[in-house]
Structures are given as C-alpha cells and as structure tokens.
Amino acid sequence: MNVSIPYCPRYPQTEIHPQLESHRFCVLVTHRQMGKTVCAINHMIKMALINPKPAPRYFYVAPFLKQAKLIAWDYLRKYTRNLPNVKVNEVETSVTLPNGAKIWVAGADNEDALRGTYADGVVLDEYGDIKPHVFNEIIRPQLLSRAGWTLFFGTPKGQNQFFEVYQLALHEQAKNPQGDWWAGIYRADETGVISPEELDKIRRETPENTFRQEYLCDFAASAADCVFPSEILQQAEKNSLLGGGERVAALDVARYGDDLTVLFVWENSGAFKWKELCTENWNGKDTMYTVGRVADAAKRLHFTRLVVDGDGLGGGVVDRLRELAAGFRVLEFRGGTKADDKRFINKRAESFFALRDYMEKGYLQINSRPALAELAAVTYSFNSLGQIRMFSKEDLRAKGEKSPNYADAAMMSATLFKTSGQAVLRGARARVLTADSNLYF
Secondary structure (H helix, E strand, O other): OOOOOOOOOOOHHOOOHHHHHHOOOOEEEEEEOHHHHHHHHHHHHHHHHOOOOOOOOEEEEOOOHHHHHHHHHHHHHHOOOOOOEEEEOOOOOOOEEEOOEEEEEEEEHEEEEEOOOOOOEEEOOOOHHOOOHHHHHHHHOOOOOOOOOOEEEEEOOOOOOOHHHHHHHHHHHHOOOOOEEEEEEOOHHHHHHOHHHHHHHHHOOOHHHHHHHHOOOOOOOOOEEEEOOHHHHHHHHOOOOOOOOOEEEEEEEOOOOOEEEEEEEEEEEEOOOOEEEEEEEEEOOOOHHHHHHHHHHHHOOOOOOEEEOOOOHHHHHHHHHHHOOOOOOEEOOOOOOOOOOEEEHHHHHHHHHHHHHHOOOOOOEEEOHHHHHHHHHHHEOOOOOEEEEOOOOOHHHHHOOOHHHHHHHHHHHHOOOOOOOOOOOEEEEEEOOOOOOOOOO
16 A cells, blocks of 8 residues: 655755664754654654554653643644544544554653553653653663664753763764664754744844753753753862762652652862762652661761751651661751741752852762752742742642752752851852842851
C-alpha cells in the first residue's frame, strides 16, 4: 500500500529528519517557533507506517496531558486525517494507522498511565520540564523488547536534565558519529525561520537572558527571576578549596513518594570558605530510619553541627537526634519564620539569598550535579509589600515537579556558615533590589 503523508519539511527539518532516522537516541535543541513539534509528529507517523513488527506502539509525551493536547494532538490528527482506514480515539488521544500501528499523545503528569507496556518510539517534548525519573524508570524499560528509539527535544531552561542529556549525546556522538546518539542545536539567528527584521524586534522587546535562552538556545542564560545565575553556579562548581577544618551538615527531610531526604555535608577551608564534602540521599523510609542514617553519617564524617528542616516530618527527627546526644549539635530550621532582614518575607527567602552571596564571593565549592541543577531552577518574586518571596513547593507539586530537596539542604547550610556566632556576611552586598542594598543575615 502506498501511503503519502501531507507534510513538506523545510530547513532545518530537512536536515533533522535523516538524523532522526539513523540514530536511536536523538537530542534536539531548538529555538521557539522552529517547527519542532510538526517535525517530531511526522517523524513518528513515518516510523509507525514503515514498521514491519506486529502492533507497533508510539508515544508523544509532554510534561502535562493538557499541554500535549494543546501542542501535539491537533497536528497528529491533521497529518493522519487523509490516510486510509485511520481510527481516531478522542478519549484516549490516540490514532491507529492503516498497518495497525498506534500513536498516543500523553502527559508525564500521569506517569502511571505510561507504565506496563512496550514502545517502538517515544518523543519527550520539553524534556527539561518532565520529572527526571520518567525516562529512566518508565520509558527506557519500554524500549527494551523492541529496541525502540527516543527523541528528547525542547528549548533550554538552564542547566537541568535536558542540558545533561544534550551533553551526553554530544559526548557519545563525538566518540562514534554513526552510533546510537545524535545531538543537534538550531538557533533562531541561524535557521532563517524567523526573519531578521522580526528577530531584531524580538531582541529589542525581550529581556536579554530570555532572548538568549529562548532564541539563541543558550543553556547558560538565566531567567530574570533566577536567584542563582549560571555564572555563579559555574563559579561554585569550579572553585578549588582545601579542606581540613570543621565539618557541618544540613538535612532536608522527606518520607514517601518521589521526594528525597538529602544530607549535605560541608568542610571548612578556612577564611570563611566551605567545600562540599559529600551528599547522601534516600527515600521511602520513616523518620526513625532517617535518624539512624544521620547518626551513622555523623560517625563516619564527624560533623559537629547539623541543621534540620523542622517543618513537617523534620520536627520528629530533630527531637530524636537531640535525645540521642550523638556528639553533634542539632539546630532546627523554620523557613516560615520572620526574616531578620525586612526585605525578605521569611527565613527561607533570606537564607537562599545568603547562600547566593556566599557563592558569588567564591566562598563555596559545590560539586553535586543534582544540587546545581535544582539551584538553577530556584526563582523568586515579590509580595504586595515588595518583600522577596521564593517559589512555592506546592506550586511545584501542582506542576508535577519534585520538591527541591538538594536545593533546600544547600539553602539551610547557609545558616551554619558562621564563626563564633557572628554572621560572616553581615553587611555584604546582595544585588537583589539595588546594587548597594545590604543583606543582613
């Protein structure tokens, strides 16, 4: 049967399609309005139509089902509408093609609906916004029995998991250009999809960081409301600090689900400088298990002070650790309490900016990739009184994202970076509201 898809690719799709067809794992980084969704949908339709295996299955997955329907569902129906014997299921947002191949449009926010099946091919749209475990724990196992493929694509949003898979693809591609991996990046000033005149207009009307990120595909660009710009994070990662001094630790407590309990341990390098000694994490355990893990870590790592998030489950951990008298001082952090600096709505916001100031001054060395990725996503806004407030954990969970446990543990650590009870950064310059505003911590 001869089947024709009503799709005429343009540049750069004409360059992209051969790569998608000759590599198993592809990472596609594009500017806004390049046409990546149309490209991905038609690649999936073609692969489904020429698949000789019985009952092929394909999935187009966006971070949220509502988003997937809005972005991809209409395109899938449009480009399969004129094919013979096509069956469209509006309820399950799926299309069955003439050869029996089936394509679903789905959302990663309902991850359980993706489990327990096989897949010949999967498109992960805006991969940086999809929960990190979805590919490794759900999608990757689906590909095994059919040697299926995956297309990761999107627009940069800092150095998150999308950045990491792009770096992986570049590394593998450099080792073997004809291997499984391919990486492509397409900027608006190179593709010609947006006219130079329109692009200049967008540049003038858009904040510089946003333009670099959205149109120049710059992973290093930071959003205007980002607490930790990429250059600060890069500096913290590259700092080379000696150890040998006092060790302190911070604990962000979770219990069940996807959230992690994170223990962040630091070592004093002298002159108010601290290096990350290690991070440990676990989940799915009760508070007594957490107490045991912390007590064991204290014996191995010999930290003298520990700050614990006292909200929720952390309160019980604080009480039990104090009862144990395990050889370290236990401090309780209450992020919702009043900040010392009136510019901040609470202690949590104040501590995040204190951490930023330490990093900006070169006082910290952080090597933990999960911590750096979570800190890159930390944003702030202002309340009606003009006070700085941080992103809400509830907002993150509503979007299907994990709690930022590494970032919170790093943030609480800022309360420990003191000498003789005096804050190191008293009077330090924190460029939040004005270039010369004082941050009193």
